[in-house]
Amino acid sequence: MVTGMSSRQSPKVAVLMGGPSREREVSLSSGRECAAALRDIGYNVVEVDAGPDLAARLIEISPDVVFNALHGRWGEDGCVQGLLEWMQIPYTHSGVLASSLAMDKARTKEAYVAAGLPICESVLSTREAVQANHILKPPYVVKPNREGSSVGIYLVDEGAKGPPVLDSDMPATLMVEAFAPGREMTVAVMDGRALVVTDILTDGWYDYDAKYVEGGSRHVVPADLPQEITDACLDYALRAHNVLGCRGLSRTDFRWDETRGLDGLILLETNTQPGMTPTSLAPEQAAHTGISFLELCKWLVEDASCNR
Numbered sequence: 001m002v003t004g005m006s007s008r009q010s011p012k013v014a015v016l017m018g019g020p021s022r023e024r025e026v027s028l029s030s031g032r033e034c035a036a037a038l039r040d041i042g043y044n045v046v047e048v049d050a051g052p053d054l055a056a057r058l059i060e061i062s063p064d065v066v067f068n069a070l071h072g073r074w075g076e077d078g079c080v081q082g083l084l085e086w087m088q089i090p091y092t093h094s095g096v097l098a099s100s101l102a103m104d105k106a107r108t109k110e111a112y113v114a115a116g117l118p119i120c121e122s123v124l125s126t127r128e129a130v131q132a133n134h135i136l137k138p139p140y141v142v143k144p145n146r147e148g149s150s151v152g153i154y155l156v157d158e159g160a161k162g163p164p165v166l167d168s169d170m171p172a173t174l175m176v177e178a179f180a181p182g183r184e185m186t187v188a189v190m191d192g193r194a195l196v197v198t199d200i201l202t203d204g205w206y207d208y209d210a211k212y213v214e215g216g217s218r219h220v221v222p223a224d225l226p227q228e229i230t231d232a233c234l235d236y237a238l239r240a241h242n243v244l245g246c247r248g249l250s251r252t253d254f255r256w257d258e259t260r261g262l263d264g265l266i267l268l269e270t271n272t273q274p275g276m277t278p279t280s281l282a283p284e285q286a287a288h289t290g291i292s293f294l295e296l297c298k299w300l301v302e303d304a305s306c307n308r
Contacts, residue, residue: 010044013301014063016080018049021072022147030276031069037297038067050075055083065304066091067297069276072147076273077103085306092300094272095308098245102272105145105175108244115243117236118266120255122177130174131163139179144171155179180266182257185223187237188274188282189250191299194234194241195285199223219281221288229256232265240270247308248300249274251282 015038017031018024031047038045046061048054050070058066066089070076078100084091094102101107109119125135130142134156142154142164152171154164156179184200199220223230237252244250251274257264274282276297286296 010042011064011301012044012046012061013038013065013067014046014048014058014061015067015069016048016050016054016075017069018051019070019072019075020051021070021074021076022152023072026275026277027069027071027075030071030280033293034067034069034276034297037294038301041294041298043301050080054080055087058087058089063089065089065301067301067304068092068273071273071275073103077146081308088306090304090306091308092304093248093308094244094246094250098247098308099272102244102246102250102270103146105143105269108269111243112240112267115239117239117243118263120178120180120266122175125174125176127166127170127172127174130176131166134160134163135176136178141177141179142166143175143177145173145175146171180255180257180268182255182264183223185225185233185254185256186281187233187252187254188285189237189241189246189252190248190282190286190291190296191303192238194238195289196221197223197225197230197233198281198285199225200281217279219284221284225256228262229265232262236265236267237270240267244270244272246270246272248303249282249296 015031015035018028035045035047048057066084068091070080074080076099078096081096081099085096101111106124112119123135124145138156138160139158140156144152156164186198186200188195201218233254240252241250250270250272252270253268255266255268274280276283283293283296
């Protein structure tokens with residue numbers, strides 16, 4: 001049950017979407033889908049494009065609960081969660097600490113290691129150093145340390161003659177990560193249970209377009225895997241969810257090198273605000289386990305609270 005919800009017949013839900021992050025468009029899509037589902041259920045829904053006046057908007061709306069459909073910085077990194085805690089408005093998904101921790105890829109890896117979870121080699125470096133020399137032996141991946149949805153990812157191939165030329169808007173601190181070959185897989189965790197393993201098939205790199213453009217990727221649910229690998233993915237995803245302190249819904253991404261068996265399975269990152277678009281992975285996994293999109297949205301609202 002939602003802590004602090006009033007006794008109104010139709011609880012008022014403010015759906016936060018959009019915002020100023022680089023994932024704004026995906027968040028708008030997620031928010032609209034969730035708002036439509038919550039209206040179908042019977043909630044009194046107000047859509048809020050989160051901006052600098054968010055606190056004032058929430059005071060004006062006076063919602064019983066906030067459905068957080070924001071992605072990326074400010075909405076997924078503990079910032080909006082801190083605001084909602086301050087205002088004592090129950091909200092969905094993870095709380096301040098888990099959100100901030102999971103958004104920081106380096107600290108996420110430290111938590112994984114503490115929980116005995118497998119990762120690949122990586123280092124933090126400055127934008128200038130990454131462009132000056134190879135930080136790791138190619139192939140390797142360069143990405144922002146605090147972004148999501150494959151925003152700003154560069155793959156440096158094995159035969160690369162020099163370091164990558166980065167866009168000017170790349171942040172000052174970057175993660176340089178050894179390229180993990182193999183299959184891209186993911187597992188959502190809901191209500192303390194790992195749902196199923198999805199095998200993500202693409203014609204190339206699983207980048208931003210592959211994630212969100214229709215036809216950019218194909219999902220096999222459940223993934224056709226040896227039972228040992230399936231079991232490990234489900235176990236690792238739940239352990240990642242717990243060690244980071246996630247709440248509500250999360251999704252952990254993997255790479256698996258089939259040639260190495262279980263030793264070839266590594267965790268990439270955990271997403272505390274999984275996408276809720278028509279091509280999103282977590283709703284697809286929920287549906288496979290018999291939980292409709294409407295039921296998923298309803299459960300997230302009912303699970304909302306403060307002190308997360």
